[in-house]
Amino acid sequence: MSVGDFRAIKAELFQKRVLDWYDVSKRQMPWRETKNPYFIWISEIMLQQTRVETVIPYYERFIKNIPTIEALAQIDEDELLKYWEGLGYYSRARNLQKAAKQIIEVHAGVFPRNRNELENLAGIGPYTAGAILSIAFDKREVAIDGNVLRVFARLSGIREDISKPATIKQITHLVEELIPSSRNGDYTQSLMELGATICLPNGKPLCKQCPLKELCVAKNESLQELIPLKTMKKKRTIQQKTILVIMNEDNQVFIRKRIEDGLLKGMWEFMMMDSHLSVEEVITSLEKQYFQIKQILPLLPSTHIFSHLEWEMKAYKIVVNQYPKDLDGMFVSIQSLIKEYSLPTALKAYKDYVKEQMK
């Protein structure tokens, strides 16, 4: 069998198999209870590279507190990031607000309903545009995510690297040819659901339970564990950091906002240095910045793994009784730190330490 053989199958058979399976097997998700494009949009952005179970509580809290495009456009950035804290890929939150403003200014507050206008909004690419159009508006558009790429690579026996644009284009055409005459939103979701629950990655598909097993080239050729082809991945680079949890005599802690770096941009952090510093080096560096140090105490080192790099963190708690006025950050109370400012999960160990200092 080949891609050609797969294309020869009856579209109606394929559609009936996958939609019937979806009706019986779909999981419950809060965004499946609505057609409100704003809600669908929020869910799709949160779901980018993020598992369904992780998203659900974030989604519930977000739409409860920021229920409309207008509310999203007007919210303070730090408050917005607070709702995103721990979810990762924080540019998604900033792009969400940028897009909300675009919708109000360019589209008079009316949610766009064609692919071109959607893809011109910040943070919306081909997948998200297709998802919103098919799910919220029942338009004849497809949404190609990692699940759909894997499902269709196996179904049609494609041996190419599924991350290559040419392969994505080829699969996009196959998915488009099979759009049903109705229920396209369910069609979109059924393909992703199949990938997430049956046609699993890492050579572990549950083919016996698959409603499409008779139509699957990979299954019929016993290639389902070899497809899709895995791409070589780059090794993580390791960075050494020294975290300085600086507190003043009023039990306030020093934080500053990350601006210049792409990584964790917009998030707040403790003072950090780019290498491992000894007690003496820390003291020298802080005195050079006109801090007067009253006490310095080593904290437990910790490690945080990002997808593309790794932080090896040494840390110190430092109590100062005097500090310069022109700081690139500020001292805030511990309660305020917890309630109002978003810190990356990478700093969780030291945020937890600060929490314990609350009196």
Added chain:
DNA sequence: AAGGCGGGGTG
């Protein structure tokens, strides 16, 4: 075309 961008679940 390739790499940056978080955090967590899973085997």
Added chain:
DNA sequence: CACCCAGCCTT
């Protein structure tokens, strides 16, 4: 540990 997740953006 490595892989991958309802991807998008920049270079």
